[in-house]
Amino acid sequence: MKFFIPISFALFVIMVLCTGCKSKAFPTPMANKKPLIIDIRPFNDMPSPDQQALFGSLKKIYPHVVLKPAVALPASAYFPARNRYRADSLISFLRKITTEGHISIGITTKDISTTKGKYADWGIMGLGYSPGLSCVASSYRLADNKKTTQLYKVAIHELGHTQGLPHCPDKGCFMRDAEGKNVLDEESYFCSSCKKVLHAKGFPF
Numbered sequence: 140m141k142f143f144i145p146i147s148f149a150l151f152v153i154m155v156l157c158t159g160c161k162s163k164a165f166p167t168p169m170a171n172k173k174p175l176i177i178d179i180r181p182f183n184d185m186p187s188p189d190q191q192a193l194f195g196s197l198k199k200i201y202p203h204v205v206l207k208p209a210v211a212l213p214a215s216a217y218f219p220a221r222n223r224y225r226a227d228s229l230i231s232f233l234r235k236i237t238t239e240g241h242i243s244i245g246i247t248t249k250d251i252s253t254t255k256g257k258y259a260d261w262g263i264m265g266l267g268y269s270p271g272l273s274c275v276a277s278s279y280r281l282a283d284n285k286k287t288t289q290l291y292k293v294a295i296h297e298l299g300h301t302q303g304l305p306h307c308p309d310k311g312c313f314m315r316d317a318e319g320k321n322v323l324d325e326e327s328y329f330c331s332s333c334k335k336v337l338h339a340k341g342f343p344f
Contacts, residue, residue: 173240174203174341175203175240175241175242175340175341175342176203176204176205176240176241176242177197177201177203177204177205177241177242177243177244177298178205178207178237178241178242178243178244179193179194179197179204179205179206179207179243179244179246180207180210180233180236180243180244180245180246181206181207181209181210181245181246181247182209182210182211182212182245182246182247182249183209183210183211183212184212184247184248184249185209185246185247185248185278186248189246189248189278189286189287189290190206190209190246191206192287192290192291193246193287193290193291193294194206196287196291197291197294197295200343200344201342201343201344210236212224212229212247212249213228213229213232215228215232216228216229216232218252218260220260221250221252221260222250223249223250223251223252223260223262224247224249224250224251224252225251225252225253226251226252226253226263226265226266226275226277227253227254227266229245229247229251229266229275230245230266230267230268230271230273230274230275232245233245233273233274233275234271234272234273237272237273241272242271242272242273242274242298242301243272243273243274244273244274244275244276244294244297244298245273245274245275245276246275246276246277246278246290246294247275247276247277247278247279248277248278248279249277249279250262250277250279250280251263251264251265251266251275251277251279253266261319262280263277263280263317264276264277264279264280264281264293264317264321265277265293265294265296265297266297267296267297267298267299267300267301268300268301269300269301269302269303269304269305270300270301270302270303271300271301272301273301274297274298274300274301275297276290276293276294276297277293278290280321281293281321281323282321282323282324285323285324288323289321289323289324292313292323292326293323295313295344296313296314299313299314299329299333299337299344300314302336302337302340302342303336303340304333304336304337307330307332307333309330309332309333310322310325310326311325311326311327311328311330312326312328312329312330312333313326313328313329313333314329314330314333329344
């Protein structure tokens with residue numbers, strides 16, 4: 140006995156099967172994942188040309204960067220005994236104004252500090268928690284004739300921390316621990332290990 144399947148029904152079955160195959164052959168789990176946006180948050184002491192310079196440098200290596208309007212340095216972060224601003228307090232302030240899907244880097248010309256080991260008030264160039272939603276960089280301790288380049292290096296170092304990177308033993312890596320010195324001229328790349336972590340998070344640094 141022979142069975143005959145109507146042509147229209149056969150075509151319908153083929154179309155259904157092909158539609159199912161297509162959805163499995165081209166999975167797009169990352170298609171709807173939005174890129175993380177970097178917000179540059181200048182404090183109102185930072186000159187506009189320095190703001191624009193950092194924005195331009197970061198934009199060259201990562202397209203999702205926004206230069207936000209300048210904000211006032213929070214009085215709660217000021218440490219009058221040393222005429223400094225506490226970096227951890229600045230980070231806390233920035234975190235409160237950072238929206239979902241964004242990370243913030245505050246930039247300032249002021250001297251900033253944090254607690255480090257036995258030192259209650261250790262002067263630093265920048266600070267970022269690993270991981271974290273915000274970080275801060277200061278130009279106060281940078282070389283006068285290299286501030287643009289050095290501020291960029293401090294910025295990507297602290298942004299690296301927000302993505303979970305620790306300090307790196309590679310002396311040429313941007314994630315090197317400054318150990319209280321300005322060694323920025325010796326840094327020129329993200330080492331392969333640090334780069335691998337950043338690339339996995341969608342940062343082509």
